[in-house]
Amino acid sequence: MITKQELHHLIDELPDDDVETVGRILDALTRQQLELAGSGRRPDDFKAQPIRSIDDLDVGFWPDDEPADVFEATIRRWRDAERHG
Numbered sequence: 001m002i003t004k005q006e007l008h009h010l011i012d013e014l015p016d017d018d019v020e021t022v023g024r025i026l027d028a029l030t031r032q033q034l035e036l037a038g039s040g041r042r043p044d045d046f047k048a049q050p051i052r053s054i055d056d057l058d059v060g061f062w063p064d065d066e067p068a069d070v071f072e073a074t075i076r077r078w079r080d081a082e083r084h085g
Contacts, residue, residue, distance in 0.1 A: 018074050021066055028061035 014022060
């Protein structure tokens with residue numbers, strides 16, 4: 001499990017051009033948690049359902065103006081930086 005201190009360190013180390021992407025993802029995750037909390041339901045309350053279509057995986061948290069390939073490139077850059085670091 002990652003601590004808040006470790007998370008702060010990771011954010012501090014982000015290249016400036018990645019801050020927007022990561023900020024949007026964290027914002028979306030936070031909104032999801034708040035909605036879940038407001039519903040009175042806990043993650044354990046949700047039952048797994050079979051995936052019948054790729055559309056079943058679209059939960060609407062990805063920013064419309066942020067292509068997935070940009071996110072993937074960012075993750076690869078971070079991993080390369082860690083390896084060569």
